[in-house]
Structure formats: C-alpha cells, structure tokens
Amino acid sequence: TANKRLLVLPGDGIGPEVMREVRRVIDWMDRRRHVSFALEEGLVGGAALEATGSPCPDETVERALATDAVLFGSVGGPKWDSLPFEKRPELGILRLRKELGLFANLRPAVVLDPLVDASSLKPDVVRGLDLMIVRETTGGIYFGEPRGVETMPNGKRRGIDTEVYTEDEIARVARVAFDLARKRSNRLTSVEKANVMQSGRLWRAVVSEVGKNEFPDVELSHMYADNCAMQLANRPKQFDVILAGNLFGDVLSDLAAALTGSLGMLPSATLGAPDSSGRRNALYEPIHGSAPDIAGKGIANPCAQMLSLAMLLRWSFGMEEDAKMIETAVEKVLAGGLRTADIMGPGTARVGTSVMGDAVLREL
Amino acid sequence: TANKRLLVLPGDGIGPEVMREVRRVIDWMDRRRHVSFALEEGLVGGAALEATGSPCPDETVERALATDAVLFGSVGGPKWDSLPFEKRPELGILRLRKELGLFANLRPAVVLDPLVDASSLKPDVVRGLDLMIVRETTGGIYFGEPRGVETMPNGKRRGIDTEVYTEDEIARVARVAFDLARKRSNRLTSVEKANVMQSGRLWRAVVSEVGKNEFPDVELSHMYADNCAMQLANRPKQFDVILAGNLFGDVLSDLAAALTGSLGMLPSATLGAPDSSGRRNALYEPIHGSAPDIAGKGIANPCAQMLSLAMLLRWSFGMEEDAKMIETAVEKVLAGGLRTADIMGPGTARVGTSVMGDAVLREL
Ligand SMILES: CC(C)[C@H](C(=O)O)[C@@H](O)C(=O)O
Numbered sequence: 076t077a078n079k080r081l082l083v084l085p086g087d088g089i090g091p092e093v094m095r096e097v098r099r100v101i102d103w104m105d106r107r108r109h110v111s112f113a114l115e116e117g118l119v120g121g122a123a124l125e126a127t128g129s130p131c132p133d134e135t136v137e138r139a140l141a142t143d144a145v146l147f148g149s150v151g152g153p154k155w156d157s158l159p160f161e162k163r164p165e166l167g168i169l170r171l172r173k174e175l176g177l178f179a180n181l182r183p184a185v186v187l188d189p190l191v192d193a194s195s196l197k198p199d200v201v202r203g204l205d206l207m208i209v210r211e212t213t214g215g216i217y218f219g220e221p222r223g224v225e226t227m228p229n230g231k232r233r234g235i236d237t238e239v240y241t242e243d244e245i246a247r248v249a250r251v252a253f254d255l256a257r258k259r260s261n262r263l264t265s266v267e268k269a270n271v272m273q274s275g276r277l278w279r280a281v282v283s284e285v286g287k288n289e290f291p292d293v294e295l296s297h298m299y300a301d302n303c304a305m306q307l308a309n310r311p312k313q314f315d316v317i318l319a320g321n322l323f324g325d326v327l328s329d330l331a332a333a334l335t336g337s338l339g340m341l342p343s344a345t346l347g348a349p350d351s352s353g354r355r356n357a358l359y360e361p362i363h364g365s366a367p368d369i370a371g372k373g374i375a376n377p378c379a380q381m382l383s384l385a386m387l388l389r390w391s392f393g394m395e396e397d398a399k400m401i402e403t404a405v406e407k408v409l410a411g412g413l414r415t416a417d418i419m420g421p422g423t424a425r426v427g428t429s430v431m432g433d434a435v436l437r438e439l
Numbered sequence: 440t441a442n443k444r445l446l447v448l449p450g451d452g453i454g455p456e457v458m459r460e461v462r463r464v465i466d467w468m469d470r471r472r473h474v475s476f477a478l479e480e481g482l483v484g485g486a487a488l489e490a491t492g493s494p495c496p497d498e499t500v501e502r503a504l505a506t507d508a509v510l511f512g513s514v515g516g517p518k519w520d521s522l523p524f525e526k527r528p529e530l531g532i533l534r535l536r537k538e539l540g541l542f543a544n545l546r547p548a549v550v551l552d553p554l555v556d557a558s559s560l561k562p563d564v565v566r567g568l569d570l571m572i573v574r575e576t577t578g579g580i581y582f583g584e585p586r587g588v589e590t591m592p593n594g595k596r597r598g599i600d601t602e603v604y605t606e607d608e609i610a611r612v613a614r615v616a617f618d619l620a621r622k623r624s625n626r627l628t629s630v631e632k633a634n635v636m637q638s639g640r641l642w643r644a645v646v647s648e649v650g651k652n653e654f655p656d657v658e659l660s661h662m663y664a665d666n667c668a669m670q671l672a673n674r675p676k677q678f679d680v681i682l683a684g685n686l687f688g689d690v691l692s693d694l695a696a697a698l699t700g701s702l703g704m705l706p707s708a709t710l711g712a713p714d715s716s717g718r719r720n721a722l723y724e725p726i727h728g729s730a731p732d733i734a735g736k737g738i739a740n741p742c743a744q745m746l747s748l749a750m751l752l753r754w755s756f757g758m759e760e761d762a763k764m765i766e767t768a769v770e771k772v773l774a775g776g777l778r779t780a781d782i783m784g785p786g787t788a789r790v791g792t793s794v795m796g797d798a799v800l801r802e803l
Pocket residue numbers: 165168169325634635665
C-alpha cells in the first residue's frame with residue numbers, strides 16, 4: 076500500500092517540465108526500490124490563479140496540510156507581474172509557508188567539481204564550496220503587522236512594514252541551524268544588523284543563549300548582514316552553516332546560490348516543527364524561479380528539482396540511501412559531460428531537459 | 440581668506456592614520472593650488488565616547504551643521520562592541536546622517552585596471568566595472584518607529600523595527616539617482632522587494648512616477664533585492680546606477696564593493712538637500728571600516744580616504760579639476776606598481792600608508 080503521500084505542485088513556467096523528469100524518478104523508485112508513493116497533483120501560482128482565481132486556493136492548502144511532503148515547482152511570470160498583491164503568484168509560496176508553519180528554510184550552496192567553471196568567481200575561491208543557509212521563513216518583515224500603504228493627513232502616501240521576531244521564533248529556527256551545524260563542521264554564523272535593528276539585537280541575544288545552553292559544543296559567531304554579503308563574495312568557503320532571518324536570508328541565500336554559478340542545480344527544503352510522532356510539514360523546491368523566458372522550450376535544467384526530491388526523501392522520510400542515490404546519479408551525469416544550457420562550459424555536451432532526465436535515470 | 444570650511448572627523452582604528460595622508464594632500468592644495476581650507480578637527484565614534492561619554496557629541500553635530508563639508512574617517516572597534524545601543528560608535532555616523540539630513544549616499548564600485556586581479560571574481564566579469572549605488576540613508580528601517588525590544592505578557596521578549604517610507608522621501612532620493620544616471624549612461628535600476636513589502640510597493644510606484652514625469656529620457660528598470668544580489672555576483676557590469684532604500688542599499692553596496700576586491704580604494708559621499716543657494720550638507724567617508732586589526736601598524740591603504748576628499752571637492756565645492764587630479768594621481772601610483780597590503784598582487788611592491796601617501800603627493 077502507498078504509505079508515503081506526496082503533493083506535487085508544478086506551478087508556472089519551467090515548473091511543469093522539470094517536474095515531469097522528477098516524476099520519472101519517482102516512478103522508477105516505485106518500481107525498483109519498492110517504495111510506494113501516493114502522488115497527488117495540485118495547483119499553485121499563476122496556474123492556480125487562472126483556474127481558481129487565487130494563487131493559493133484553500134484546497135491546495137488543505138491538501139498540503141494533509142500530505143506528508145510537498146514537492147513544489149516554481150511560480151510567477153510576466154503575465155501576472157502587474158497584478159495587485161493578493162493575486163500575485165508569489166502569494167502561493169508565502170501562504171504555504173505561513174499556513175503550514177514552514178519556518179526553517181534550508182538552502183545549500185554547493186559547487187560540484189565538474190561545475191567549478193560555471194561560477195563567476197575564480198575557481199580557487201569556490202572549488203569545494205559547500206555551505207548551508209538556514210533562513211527563517213514564517214516571521215520577520217514578511218508578515219509583521221502593521222503593514223500597508225496609507226494616505227497621510229497631508230494627502231501623501233506612506234508605506235509601512237513591520238519587522239518583528241519573538242524569542243521563541245528565533246530560538247526554534249536557531250535550533251535547526253545548530254543541529255545542522257553539529258551534523259556538519261560544528262560551526263554556525265548568525266547574521267543580523269544588531270548594530271542598527273532592535274530585532275537584530277534580540278536575534279543576537281537569543282541565538283547566543285540557545286548556543287550557550289543547548290549547543291555549547293558548536294562554535295558560534297555573529298556577523299552583520301552587510302559584512303556577510305562581502306564575506307560571501309570574497310571568501311565564501313569560510314562559512315559552514317549560516318543562520319538568518321527572513322529578509323536577510325532571502326538576499327544572502329540567493330547571493331550564495333549565485334556564487335556557485337549553477338542555480339539550476341540547487342534544491343531547498345522548508346520545514347515545520349515536528350509533532351510528537353516526529354512528523355513535520357515540509358516543502359521542497361528548487362531555488363531557481365519559473366524562468367518564463369525559457370519555459371516550454373525543453374531546455375531547462377531538471378537537476379534542482381530532482382535534488383529537491385532527494386532532500387525530500389532525506390528530510391521527510393529518512394531515506395538517506397535513496398537520497399544519496401539520486402545525488403550521486405546527478406553528479407555522475409555531470410562528470411560524464413552532459414550539461415543543460417545554463418551550466419554549459421567548454422568541452423561539454425549540451426542537452427535538453429528530457430535527455431538530462433534520461434541520463435539521470437540511466438545512472439540510477 | 441579661508442573660504443572653504445572643512446570638518447575632519449578621523450574617528451577610530453585606521454581612521455586617524457589614513458586621514459593624516461589626506462591632510463598632506465589638503466596642505467599641498469593650500470600651497471600649490473591656492474585653495475584655502477579652514478580645517479577643523481572633531482571627535483566621533485569610540486574616540487568621542489572616551490573623551491566625552493557620547494559617540495556623537497552635540498558639539499560635533501553643531502560643528503558639522505556649521506561647516507561646508509565633513510570628511511569622516513571610520514568608527515568602531517572590539518573595545519566598544521559590547522556596549523549598549525546608545526553608546527555604540529556606529530551611532531556617530533547614524534546620528535550625523537539623521538541630524539544633517541544626509542539622505543543620499545553615493546557609493547561607487549569601480550575596478551581600476553591595475554586592480555582587476557584583486558577581485559575574487561574572474562577578470563572578465565569585473566574588468567572595467569564602474570557602477571554607482573545610491574542608497575537612502577535617513578529613513579526606512581534604520582529610524583522607523585516603533586522600535587525596541589519589549590517583554591510580552593507571557594514574559595517572553597519581542598524585537599520590533601519599523602520600515603517606513605513616505606513618497607517624498609522616496610522621490611527626493613530617486614531624483615538624485617535619476618540625475619546621476621543622466622550624467623552617466625542614462626540607465627537606472629531601482630531595487631526593493633515590492634513582491635513582499637508594502638514600503639517596496641510604494642517605492643516602486645513613486646520611482647516610476649518620478650521617472651515618467653521628470654526623467655522620461657532615463658531608462659528605468661525595477662529589480663527585487665534578492666535578484667539584484669544574484670545579478671551583482673554574476674554579471675555586475677549590466678548595472679550603471681542602482682537605487683535602493685537604507686537596508687537593501689547597505690547590503691548591496693557592500694556587496695558591490697566586495698566584488699571589486701579593493702575595499703581600501705572606495706570612497707563614498709552622503710548628501711543632504713540643497714538649499715536655495717545651492718549649498719548642501721555633505722559627508723564623505725571611505726567605505727571600509729576602522730579595521731582595528733591593522734590599526735596603528737602603518738599598513739592601511741589611504742587611497743579610499745584620499746578619494747573621499749576627491750568626491751568632496753567635486754560634490755561640495757564643484758572643483759572637478761582638482762578632484763580629477765587626485766583620482767589620476769592615485770591611479771598612476773597603482774599603475775606604477777605600488778600596493779598596500781590589502782590590494783597586493785604578483786609583481787607589485789608592498790608599501791605602507793605613508794609611502795603610499797608620499798607617492799600620491801609626488802604624482803600631484
Ligand atoms: C517569491 C518570493 C516571495 C520569495 C521570497 O522572497 O521569499 C522568493 O524570493 C524566495 O526566496 O523563495
């Protein structure tokens with residue numbers, strides 16, 4: 076019987092086409108590895124907006140709450156760019172994070188050896204790069220109230236957002252980051268602007284307390300966000316695990332991803348709190364966007380979506396071995412010289428989405 | 440008679456020693472170019488804290504308001520890192536920005552030909568890079584109310600900051616950026632998170648309005664801050680002028696600076712609004728910090744501080760020719776192969792702060 080429930084949300088742009096390759100991997104697992112998945116597909120983003128009038132319909136939220144893990148594609152496109160706030164495809168992912176309580180976004184930035192040259196940085200600066208950003212994703216300025224654009228008595232407009240973090244919100248995401256650091260090289264860098272922001276001051280204090288009381292073995296350091304951006308650009312390998320709030324995490328994790336030069340390769344996981352049985356809501360998605368400019372052309376890189384499935388297997392089902400199989404298969408395909416357009420380099424062969432998928436399946 | 444009043448605030452760390460080289464340049468101008476400066480020196484940062492109990496004494500603010508231009512060094516150091524908010528050296532610069540109404544921070548990121556190899560990016564990616572970030576510096580989350588760390592009824596702490604921008608605040612800094620774009624390549628990229636933040640939504644709307652009504656000839660584009668960080672890392676040369684609010688501007692301008700690999704070379708200007716006579720408050724400072732680790736060793740790079748003087752001559756006194764003379768002198772010294780430790784490369788000669796100063800004076 077199908078004991079592992081999975082909700083697939085392909086979304087917009089290249090989402091559906093890269094998801095197709097992932098479904099082939101899931102089929103293969105069903106057949107060869109005797110893991111049976113109960114797969115459902117749902118609507119999100121622009122696709123959901125067109126079909127239902129909402130970028131994140133209640134039905135999608137309900138099904139996401141009922142499933143074991145969500146595999147998310149990507150959302151957005153020029154078609155919907157001028158819509159008002161409540162209609163934007165991005166609301167799809169924002170609402171899912173909030174309603175599923177997905178507070179910890181894990182964003183690896185890894186440079187695989189065959190892809191060192193894809194980076195805009197010098198090979199020596201990025202070779203072997205392997206860092207993980209833990210970004211808080213249900214709090215901070217993304218959701219704080221009051222927020223809005225109002226008209227003042229003098230008739231002029233004013234835009235307001237509120238950055239707010241409670242100590243519990245900070246502590247729980249800090250624990251995820253400390254835990255991860257323990258499994259890696261035992262070093263954690265926590266990032267804020269404690270020299271300017273009050274929430275940053277509390278952030279620094281709480282992370283220090285959690286470290287001292289619960290993870291005294293992990294080496295903790297603090298860094299201002301502006302300095303962290305500099306350090307990432309100049310010496311990214313100094314980092315192992317980086318912890319940041321929602322807004323800084325957004326910018327810094329995209330920066331870290333860009334340093335690798337291979338956005339099409341990078342997956343992410345966003346996790347909720349485990350319940351007493353250890354089950355947690357979780358969503359997995361590539362870090363690249365919907366890439367409307369290349370959608371439908373069959374040239375998108377399916378690797379990030381496949382590696383998102385690997386993260387899903389690892390984090391939601393504890394299937395470390397199967398996760399590694401997928402990761403190794405992808406690495407072997409790259410080592411063999413196949414490349415999608417986004418990661419092309421001299422001496423490699425350019426292939427499309429489905430040939431890349433074929434190759435990964437062959438390695439599996 | 441001394442018609443040009445200048446307030447020099449060396450501050451902490453390497454501030455005083457790089458300022459010493461700049462004063463030699465000023466002396467030279469006095470003697471050779473017959474421009475007479477009335478120079479005063481004041482206290483700021485940790486130095487002011489030790490002497491007066493405040494990192495930005497009222498007297499410094501008053502003298503800054505009365506002068507024609509402020510030449511600022513750098514503030515901060517480990518000694519003062521654990522002090523409470525109101526005592527931090529950083530308050531020196533924050534209070535000056537606020538009280539002098541210095542709302543437009545101009546941060547060039549330039550890669551001079553002799554320094555291409557100092558960058559962590561591939562030479563082709565940064566060769567010829569020359570962009571300017573215009574950062575708003577008296578508004579946004581740096582100053583918005585309410586702000587603070589409070590204890591909630593349940594006994595837990597909560598940290599709050601408020602990001603707030605009025606349309607007038609956005610429009611006036613946008614005008615500075617549009618103006619600059621006109622003097623350069625006529626392209627402006629405005630950065631926010633309009634997809635998530637309400638202040639970002641207003642930011643985008645107001646910048647678009649100013650563009651349409653007052654600068655229809657300037658090519659305006661909008662970019663999300665996370666994407667901008669990516670694009671800066673991957674293809675920085677696509678940008679000419681970038682406009683951003685206080686917080687994103689902080690992170691992105693440091694990132695842009697880091698891409699050049701030569702922080703010790705980069706100056707900045709922070710400008711207030713011109714009055715009816717065209718006079719404006721203005722402060723000039725290197726973008727590097729106080730570098731406490733190398734302070735007092737005589738090895739700091741004085742170029743950023745010297746180039747800050749060049750910006751001062753250009754922006755506060757309209758002395759374009761003299762500004763260019765300093766810039767050219769610095770470039771020639773670098774082309775000649777002299778380097779301070781921070782920008783050392785193969786085949787160059789390492790020198791200290793004062794030898795670098797000597798060399799620039801010789802070129803002048
Ligand atoms: C789509 C957008 C709302 C989102 C964010 O800002 O969080 C994206 O940039 C991300 O990082 O997942």
